[in-house]
Amino acid sequence: MGLMTGDEKHGPAATSTLDALWVLYDRVLRVSPGTAADLDRDRFLLSKGHGPMAYYAVLAAKGFFPTEWLPGFGSYDSPLGHHPDRLLVPGAEIGSGSLGHGLPLAVGTALGLRAQGRPGPAVWVLIGDAELDEGSNHEALAYAAAAGLDRLHTLVIDNSSATHGWRGGIASRFETAGWSAATVDGRDHEALYAAFSAPHPGRPHAVIARVEPKDA
Amino acid sequence: MDTMRERFASVTSQLLTEDPRLALVLADIGAAGFAEAEKQHPDRVVNVGIREQLLIGVGGGLALTGLRPIMHTFASFLVERPFEQVKLDLGHQGVGGVLVSAGASYDWPSGGFTHMAPGDVALLDTLDGWTVHVPGHPDEAEALLRHAAAAGDDKVYVRLSVQTNAAPRAVDGAHFRTVREGRDGVVIAVGPMLDPVLAATEGLSVTVLYATTVRPFDAATLRAAAGAAASDVVIVEPYLAGTSTRPAAEALEDRPHRLLGLGVGRQELRRYGQLDEHLAAHGLDPRGLRERIAGFLTAGS
Numbered sequence: 099m100g101l102m103t104g105d106e107k108h109g110p111a112a113t114s115t116l117d118a119l120w121v122l123y124d125r126v127l128r129v130s131p132g133t134a135a136d137l138d139r140d141r142f143l144l145s146k147g148h149g150p151m152a153y154y155a156v157l158a159a160k161g162f163f164p165t166e167w168l169p170g171f172g173s174y175d176s177p178l179g180h181h182p183d184r185l186l187v188p189g190a191e192i193g194s195g196s197l198g199h200g201l202p203l204a205v206g207t208a209l210g211l212r213a214q215g216r217p218g219p220a221v222w223v224l225i226g227d228a229e230l231d232e233g234s235n236h237e238a239l240a241y242a243a244a245a246g247l248d249r250l251h252t253l254v255i256d257n258s259s260a261t262h263g264w265r266g267g268i269a270s271r272f273e274t275a276g277w278s279a280a281t282v283d284g285r286d287h288e289a290l291y292a293a294f295s296a297p298h299p300g301r302p303h304a305v306i307a308r309v310e311p312k313d314a
Numbered sequence: 315m316d317t318m319r320e321r322f323a324s325v326t327s328q329l330l331t332e333d334p335r336l337a338l339v340l341a342d343i344g345a346a347g348f349a350e351a352e353k354q355h356p357d358r359v360v361n362v363g364i365r366e367q368l369l370i371g372v373g374g375g376l377a378l379t380g381l382r383p384i385m386h387t388f389a390s391f392l393v394e395r396p397f398e399q400v401k402l403d404l405g406h407q408g409v410g411g412v413l414v415s416a417g418a419s420y421d422w423p424s425g426g427f428t429h430m431a432p433g434d435v436a437l438l439d440t441l442d443g444w445t446v447h448v449p450g451h452p453d454e455a456e457a458l459l460r461h462a463a464a465a466g467d468d469k470v471y472v473r474l475s476v477q478t479n480a481a482p483r484a485v486d487g488a489h490f491r492t493v494r495e496g497r498d499g500v501v502i503a504v505g506p507m508l509d510p511v512l513a514a515t516e517g518l519s520v521t522v523l524y525a526t527t528v529r530p531f532d533a534a535t536l537r538a539a540a541g542a543a544a545s546d547v548v549i550v551e552p553y554l555a556g557t558s559t560r561p562a563a564e565a566l567e568d569r570p571h572r573l574l575g576l577g578v579g580r581q582e583l584r585r586y587g588q589l590d591e592h593l594a595a596h597g598l599d600p601r602g603l604r605e606r607i608a609g610f611l612t613a614g615s
Contacts, residue, residue, distance in 0.1 A: 137379075137380070183406075184407060184408065185408050191378070192378070192407060193402070193406050193407055196398060196402055198367075199371060199398075199399065199402055199403055201371075202367060202368045202370075202371020202372060202374075202375065202399070202403070203371050203372075203374050203375040203378065203403055203407070204375060205368065205371065205372055205375060206339075206371060206372035206373060206374055206375015206376045206377075206378070206379075206383075207375040207376075207378050207379055208375070209337075209357070209360055209372060209375065209376060210337070210375060210376040210377075210378065210379030210380070210381050211379055212357055213337060213357035213358045213376070213379075213381065214379065214380070214381070233367065234367040234368065234371065234399070237362070237365035237367055237368035237371075238365075238368050238371065240363075240365075241362050241363060241365060241368055244363075
């Protein structure tokens, strides 16, 4: 991550996701550079497209693209922008930056895989706690539970950046809608792994990873 | 004769059976017409409830897995409300789909402005790569829907309306069609504006082109028609006036020409009533069209 400069305003957003992303890519997601085009790969959709340095660092570490790309971050000739573009970044499932698009796209992805008789792939989407404010996420959250999309997983990185916060906690929003939900220390790799791999038959699953507040 | 919307339901239900790549996404509106299709293809007919941002987002997600989504609701909720989703969840992701709207500019005048979308085509025109079909008859709607469903990964908008011409024409999903030939100018009638235009130009020596696919804009046919006649061109569209004057001007940019764009006015009428009353109020009835087309051509001669 130290190789990427120029987007320091989003530094806290980037570091907030690093541990959760690493555990996902290292131990949970069944996708690699060799299987990045396979229809049966797991999908990871980075919805929180701002502060993508941790995401790029993990993709580079896992070999999706050369680490030599990292220092060019944000430059005209670099495929790595301050918001990722799926047509430019190997391994990126969606282009993102505007908040509130990833979870609806993930719902459609889960539906599309189900419609094609592919129950295997897990679909993961990462959003931020402030991003959860977007109404589009609530459309998706309510529908996903009603439709019983049990291959869908939402990872919420909670660095207390939402202006008004969530009375009763973020997990309660998901649980009320019918999701399985777990809240864990977003820096604790074992706790993250346990939450990521918890069974949730018949329901989509949300993991709320709490990290230090954005302004701390 | 069924309506365009009814034809959309019957044709799409059939296409869903024929083509396993197709999926349909609804947001409650129109769902009753697909009850049987939903039973037959429960995984490919998805009703997300009254959630229009999700309607488009789900379509984008389906397309990311290789399916071809057809997304349907009223034009105001399909194009205007989730416009950023249309821009990002389809175009920016590099995937396609078919948007099929109902309601048009004032199909339900007593419903008021909340259910009118005269700006839909102009709004989509700010995005790259959209094909826009504006059928003028249920038979044409069927032909254009079949084109749209089969158009690979293209981004296609099909604008359905209760406003129709009396008889269908053969449409090919690409080109304007010459309906009448004359010397004094070219009038392009878009979709359901053909019958009013033909009535309005009765006795005038003008070429009338019929356009049911307006994007991409058929510049070649316009250039050929304008070359044979004087380069006075009128475009009559059933949505926001002037929506297609830009591509028409580009088609004629290397030659002297005059251009008039007729369509729905920008100012909100704040009237209910009937379709024909709205057409007259916007000058799109035969009488209003005659006055403005003849006046424009006379002023240029």
